[in-house]
Amino acid sequence: MKAKISRSHPEASPARRRLLDTATRLFYEGGIHAVGIDRIIAEAGVAKATFYNHFPSKDELVVAYIEEQDRLGRAAVAALPKQSPRKMIAAIMGRISGAVVAGGWRGCPFLNAAAEYPDPTSLVRRAIDARRVWYHDSLRDLLAADGDPSPSVTASLLVAVSDGLLESAYLDNPETVPALVREAVARLLDRR
Amino acid sequence: MKAKISRSHPEASPARRRLLDTATRLFYEGGIHAVGIDRIIAEAGVAKATFYNHFPSKDELVVAYIEEQDRLGRAAVAALPKQSPRKMIAAIMGRISGAVVAGGWRGCPFLNAAAEYPDPTSLVRRAIDARRVWYHDSLRDLLAADGDPSPSVTASLLVAVSDGLLESAYLDNPETVPALVREAVARLLDRR
DNA sequence: TTTGCAATATACAGACCTGTCTGTTATAGT
DNA sequence: ACTATAACAGACAGGTCTGTATATTGCAAA
Numbered sequence: 001m002k003a004k005i006s007r008s009h010p011e012a013s014p015a016r017r018r019l020l021d022t023a024t025r026l027f028y029e030g031g032i033h034a035v036g037i038d039r040i041i042a043e044a045g046v047a048k049a050t051f052y053n054h055f056p057s058k059d060e061l062v063v064a065y066i067e068e069q070d071r072l073g074r075a076a077v078a079a080l081p082k083q084s085p086r087k088m089i090a091a092i093m094g095r096i097s098g099a100v101v102a103g104g105w106r107g108c109p110f111l112n113a114a115a116e117y118p119d120p121t122s123l124v125r126r127a128i129d130a131r132r133v134w135y136h137d138s139l140r141d142l143l144a145a146d147g148d149p150s151p152s153v154t155a156s157l158l159v160a161v162s163d164g165l166l167e168s169a170y171l172d173n174p175e176t177v178p179a180l181v182r183e184a185v186a187r188l189l190d191r192r
Numbered sequence: 193m194k195a196k197i198s199r200s201h202p203e204a205s206p207a208r209r210r211l212l213d214t215a216t217r218l219f220y221e222g223g224i225h226a227v228g229i230d231r232i233i234a235e236a237g238v239a240k241a242t243f244y245n246h247f248p249s250k251d252e253l254v255v256a257y258i259e260e261q262d263r264l265g266r267a268a269v270a271a272l273p274k275q276s277p278r279k280m281i282a283a284i285m286g287r288i289s290g291a292v293v294a295g296g297w298r299g300c301p302f303l304n305a306a307a308e309y310p311d312p313t314s315l316v317r318r319a320i321d322a323r324r325v326w327y328h329d330s331l332r333d334l335l336a337a338d339g340d341p342s343p344s345v346t347a348s349l350l351v352a353v354s355d356g357l358l359e360s361a362y363l364d365n366p367e368t369v370p371a372l373v374r375e376a377v378a379r380l381l382d383r384r
Numbered sequence: 385t386t387t388g389c390a391a392t393a394t395a396c397a398g399a400c401c402t403g404t405c406t407g408t409t410a411t412a413g414t
Numbered sequence: 415a416c417t418a419t420a421a422c423a424g425a426c427a428g429g430t431c432t433g434t435a436t437a438t439t440g441c442a443a444a
Contacts, residue, residue: 015391031308033225036431047392048433058432106310114363115307116223118298132363156360156372157379163359164352171306171324172348180348187349187380207421228401239422241405250402385444392439401430409422414415 016054018044024065028109032062032116059123062113066127069109074134085146086189089139089158093185096162097178100169107170111163135159148189157188208246210236216257220301224254224308251315254305258319261301266326277338278381281331281350285377288354289370292361299362303355327351340381349380 022044026035037058041051055061080091099105106112110128117124139158143151161184169177214236218227229250233243247253272283291297298304302320309316331350335343353376361369 013390030310031225033223034308037433038431048394049435050391052433053390107307111303111359112307114359115299115304116226118222128363136364153372153375156364156368157353157376159364160353160356160360160372160376161349162356164354164356167303167306167355168348168352171320172328172351176348180345180352183345184349184352184380205420229403230401240403240424242421244403245420387444388442390439390441392437394436394438396435397433399431401428403427405424405426407423407425410420412417412419414417 013054015044015046015050019046019051019054019061020064020068023061024068027062027065028106028112029104032113063123063127066110066113066124066131070127070131070134073131077138085142089142089146089189090182090185092139092142093158093162093181094178096165096169096181099166100174100177105169105174108163108166111167132159135162146189154188158185161188205246207236207238207242211238211243211246211253212256212260215253216260219254219257220298220304221296224305255315255319258302258305258316258323262319262323262326265323269330277334281334281338281381282374282377284331284334285350285354285373286370288357288361288373291358292366292369297361297366300355300358303359324351327354338381346380350377353380 019040023035023040026040026043037048037051040061041048051061055064076095077092080088082088083091110131113124114128117128119125120129136152136155136159140151140155143154148154161181165177165180165184168180211232215227215232218232218235229240229243232253233240243253247256268287269284272280274280275283302323305316306320309320311317312321328344328347328351332343332347335346340346353373357369357372357376360372
């Protein structure tokens with residue numbers, strides 16, 4: 001038995017899992033360029049050769065970090081209970097408040113990474129682009145189902161408010177953010 | 193004659209001016225940690241000893257960069273023609289569109305810097321805080337003069353939309369941003 | 385048992401980083 | 415003319431960065 005494990009590059013290798021978890025924490029807490037490979041492998045308890053067996057370069061690790069955060073976000077949205085479009089939008093925007101009250105919020109990982117990767121053709125930036133397209137289009141579809149006359153414009157505004165309030169939770173007063181989320185949704189959606 | 197020039201540390205020393213201009217360009221284009229002192233002094237045509245005569249450390253140069261961007265932004269707002277509070281708000285928010293159409297937009301320099309400086313007690317973060325407080329309070333005062341029933345909340349929403357649309361101009365479609373600015377102001381102010 | 389693979393530890397190359405130091409040149413004030 | 419200042423050029427120290435190489439250990443399948 002034992003199932004077939006791990007020919008070549010097991011996606012679920014314990015070492016790889018530990019590397020990605022550690023990198024996720026350190027990249028998010030300290031910034032990407034500021035955290036070196038040596039520190040990641042030391043805290044993950046993994047040899048350097050093992051790291052380079054799983055990831056061809058540091059940038060590929062960064063891409064894996066971004067893509068996993070994207071995947072987790074999409075899964076969380078997909079797991080939301082089905083309800084009316086209007087309530088779905090409120091629930092998605094409400095996730096901003098959830099991220100804040102958890103504590104240790106250091107800003108949106110995608111915006112933080114984009115600040116460190118100026119080249120729009122880089123793999124990191126492409127991964128960030130995919131995330132943003134998904135987020136915008138998800139909101140746009142819900143708005144269309146809700147009867148919004150200009151769902152794409154409203155979606156862009158909701159994206160902007162999301163980004164802005166996530167930054168505000170990092171740089172300003174986190175406690176005020178949940179109320180601001182509700183207020184923003186109310187003003188941008190109501191009586192159109 | 194010649195006026196009294198430059199005892200000790202002339203704030204307007206040509207070398208210092210060149211250093212700060214070059215650092216501003218390189219930090220903004222490439223990110224802060226990604227740009228080294230050696231490159232800055234090479235492109236500025238300044239000796240390393242001269243650099244360390246004007247700035248005690250690289251972080252102090254970063255602070256000078258942030259503070260100057262803040263100062264320029266405040267001056268631009270102060271130079272706006274006096275008009276009704278409502279129009280002043282529209283003009284301030286309209287500066288977002290102006291930054292975008294100029295081309296070469298690489299995101300808000302303050303948000304980009306904050307992404308690279310996790311320590312909220314650092315001088316860089318304090319400079320960013322000061323900027324954000326000024327921006328929020330400026331909008332809040334204008335909103336109060338305009339009769340907004342909750343000027344602080346509306347100001348926070350306008351700050352969030354500003355941050356979000358500046359990021360959108362960097363990561364999404366810059367051409368759509370001017371229209372989104374107008375739409376956001378209309379929805380946040382007219383329907384409160 | 386034998387073979388193959390994943391992981392270990394460690395050392396190294398070559399580049400780059402910040403910051404210090406020495407020494408020289410030019411200019412401007414007294 | 416003399417002195418102080420600011421800039422120049424460039425070497426250097428000590429550390430960190432990414433990525434490669436070497437050599438060894440443990441395990442699991444055939």
